[in-house]
Amino acid sequence: MNNMKTVIAPVNIAVIKYWGKRDEELILPLNDSVSATLATSVMCAKTSVFTGPQLTSDEIWLNGKKESFTNKRLVNCLEGIKAIAAKEKSVDEEFLKWKVHVCSVNNFPTAAGLASSAAGYACLVTALAKLYNVKSDVSCVARLGSGSACRSVYGGFVQWHAGTEPTGKDSIATQIAEASHWPEMRALILVVGDSAKKTSSTKGMKKTAETSELLKHRIEYCVPQRTTSIIQAIKEKNFPKFAEITMKDSNQFHAVCLDSYPPFVYMTEVSHKIVEVIHKYNEVCGEVKVAYTFDAGPNACLYLLEEEVPKIISLIKYVFPSSSPDNFVTGLNYEQHELSKDFLNKVGLEPESVDLLKYIIYTKVGEGPAEVTDGSHLLDQNGLPL
Amino acid sequence: MNNMKTVIAPVNIAVIKYWGKRDEELILPLNDSVSATLATSVMCAKTSVFTGPQLTSDEIWLNGKKESFTNKRLVNCLEGIKAIAAKEKSVDEEFLKWKVHVCSVNNFPTAAGLASSAAGYACLVTALAKLYNVKSDVSCVARLGSGSACRSVYGGFVQWHAGTEPTGKDSIATQIAEASHWPEMRALILVVGDSAKKTSSTKGMKKTAETSELLKHRIEYCVPQRTTSIIQAIKEKNFPKFAEITMKDSNQFHAVCLDSYPPFVYMTEVSHKIVEVIHKYNEVCGEVKVAYTFDAGPNACLYLLEEEVPKIISLIKYVFPSSSPDNFVTGLNYEQHELSKDFLNKVGLEPESVDLLKYIIYTKVGEGPAEVTDGSHLLDQNGLPL
Numbered sequence: 110m111n112n113m114k115t116v117i118a119p120v121n122i123a124v125i126k127y128w129g130k131r132d133e134e135l136i137l138p139l140n141d142s143v144s145a146t147l148a149t150s151v152m153c154a155k156t157s158v159f160t161g162p163q164l165t166s167d168e169i170w171l172n173g174k175k176e177s178f179t180n181k182r183l184v185n186c187l188e189g190i191k192a193i194a195a196k197e198k199s200v201d202e203e204f205l206k207w208k209v210h211v212c213s214v215n216n217f218p219t220a221a222g223l224a225s226s227a228a229g230y231a232c233l234v235t236a237l238a239k240l241y242n243v244k245s246d247v248s249c250v251a252r253l254g255s256g257s258a259c260r261s262v263y264g265g266f267v268q269w270h271a272g273t274e275p276t277g278k279d280s281i282a283t284q285i286a287e288a289s290h291w292p293e294m295r296a297l298i299l300v301v302g303d304s305a306k307k308t309s310s311t312k313g314m315k316k317t318a319e320t321s322e323l324l325k326h327r328i329e330y331c332v333p334q335r336t337t338s339i340i341q342a343i344k345e346k347n348f349p350k351f352a353e354i355t356m357k358d359s360n361q362f363h364a365v366c367l368d369s370y371p372p373f374v375y376m377t378e379v380s381h382k383i384v385e386v387i388h389k390y391n392e393v394c395g396e397v398k399v400a401y402t403f404d405a406g407p408n409a410c411l412y413l414l415e416e417e418v419p420k421i422i423s424l425i426k427y428v429f430p431s432s433s434p435d436n437f438v439t440g441l442n443y444e445q446h447e448l449s450k451d452f453l454n455k456v457g458l459e460p461e462s463v464d465l466l467k468y469i470i471y472t473k474v475g476e477g478p479a480e481v482t483d484g485s486h487l488l489d490q491n492g493l494p495l
Numbered sequence: 496m497n498n499m500k501t502v503i504a505p506v507n508i509a510v511i512k513y514w515g516k517r518d519e520e521l522i523l524p525l526n527d528s529v530s531a532t533l534a535t536s537v538m539c540a541k542t543s544v545f546t547g548p549q550l551t552s553d554e555i556w557l558n559g560k561k562e563s564f565t566n567k568r569l570v571n572c573l574e575g576i577k578a579i580a581a582k583e584k585s586v587d588e589e590f591l592k593w594k595v596h597v598c599s600v601n602n603f604p605t606a607a608g609l610a611s612s613a614a615g616y617a618c619l620v621t622a623l624a625k626l627y628n629v630k631s632d633v634s635c636v637a638r639l640g641s642g643s644a645c646r647s648v649y650g651g652f653v654q655w656h657a658g659t660e661p662t663g664k665d666s667i668a669t670q671i672a673e674a675s676h677w678p679e680m681r682a683l684i685l686v687v688g689d690s691a692k693k694t695s696s697t698k699g700m701k702k703t704a705e706t707s708e709l710l711k712h713r714i715e716y717c718v719p720q721r722t723t724s725i726i727q728a729i730k731e732k733n734f735p736k737f738a739e740i741t742m743k744d745s746n747q748f749h750a751v752c753l754d755s756y757p758p759f760v761y762m763t764e765v766s767h768k769i770v771e772v773i774h775k776y777n778e779v780c781g782e783v784k785v786a787y788t789f790d791a792g793p794n795a796c797l798y799l800l801e802e803e804v805p806k807i808i809s810l811i812k813y814v815f816p817s818s819s820p821d822n823f824v825t826g827l828n829y830e831q832h833e834l835s836k837d838f839l840n841k842v843g844l845e846p847e848s849v850d851l852l853k854y855i856i857y858t859k860v861g862e863g864p865a866e867v868t869d870g871s872h873l874l875d876q877n878g879l880p881l
Contacts, residue, residue, distance in 0.1 A: 371770070
């Protein structure tokens, strides 16, 4: 059916962080960022878009709830794709005039505090691009929905170029390497029980850009060097280098939040405990085997190679005991591993109180958005949610 | 008695933070710092020094416990003062050859995690200077004991000049203004229940100097500007300006700790709650009325003018209820104040769980070290602890 398209799209977790806009309206960043796209088999957004002459208004349903289509970012995405379609003459003019219905769901709990907007906007924009037969890069349209969404338009390892144009036309994402380039790369998302109400990313990065003196140095000196180095590390599959830059950049992002005025913090004492666990583990291994990175919240994303996964899960379970250990790890399968007493002694950490970590999502680097061709749409033939 | 001197010396709390050495041995800092000296009537170190031909070895008793005199910093202070005395010919050569006994106590709990070494070394060095009749500046000798001790050699508001000489001879403290210049200035020390073992200042600043890229920018750009501005604010008695720089510099110090590799943190969630309380209070007041600053630990020092003290104590008591409210505030006297429901509503904070704060020390900016002339020495006529 040509007036219905359904797409799934991945989340991505940055290793060089995006923090601070040079243009609030166009969502243009102050610095380049780099991320890995995570497998849609574990976590994804799924979006159906439908158009037809019978529709009287643009409508959207998010995770089963009807929402307003007046959200500016949403409108910008729809208009952005339609503008490209008009320019490319990829569909009839008439087709472009019809209203659209959008239905989107995440297959992971949004309550987990995981950045679902990146997957959601990448999914919406890709679905619209397929509906309107658009061929050119749509990452700059996804960016209008949520900055980091532009990175979810591609699989593997992705760079979002800050660009210099005032229009933002060069602020796009490009792929550094396919997921298959480094097939052993894995990610563990450690979901921390979040209590306090936190500063939103949008407000936080505005505050940092306006008040942090250290941000200037980060943007001018640190990020350009780190971006070059981590791209090289990815191309060379140099894990220790990749990991060290990832950790340093996460720390620096949280440092500039603290250097803002008033300061704000996203990491909790549990987050800092995770940092300590990873540094201890790497120290005992005598090599950097695992990296942590934290976005605008307390959850950790650990990057590591497949062979380390059983050991790290075992260590995390030891330090952060769970009252429901059977459901503690979701996602990919892994082999159980029992850490030796000797190893645990060397790490020298004691178990924390129960349930400081809610659960772990085990996933890997994966592909970009993909069209769903099995007919499992989220909207029916009338464009209404199923 | 010429072979016994007893001195009391104050603690000081920095408003522009010292973090990072350019010389580990000579304790030379990477940047200037600024502090206020706090009244010895509330918190002080007290030290007696005794010398005589009958003594067979240098000995020291700290807070009632005999300690080794082999500590290099201790030896450097003793030798430093003796060297000046020899140069000044302020006492007989023979007198200088005699061994010394030292006895030192703090009148505040060291367990509180308050930097007692600054008061302790300032006290020791001043007592030795009096014993040996030394007339010149001894802040550079106190610095050899503990960097920030050099600032406790003077009262009021003090600047520690980083200096540029490799010998450290220009790395000295000078007074910006007497305590009497700004007599309304008060300090509240909020003692937070400390649980975790923390990175020592010495180790922490070494790690930051070696690994933080942001520290370079702090030292080159931020600190020089802030030092100039806060000295001006002190001279003009411009509280809002003084307070804003104080808060920003505290935040930046903790930001560079987080930007270190591996990162380390001193502020706990209680510390961050205090930050939030102060920003909310200032916001409701429509003007910056209180500043917070945090050293290498979770305790806050609030700087504020006398008129704000009753209100702030009331607010702190509301947000951080205590199970022993009668002993919650020690130090200076203050008038009880009940915050209005309307004011508390505007601040919009709920009480936290009980006893997150251990207690509050209420003090003010005060004088530098002073000789105790009432004969209340800590050593007897034989140089042994009383």
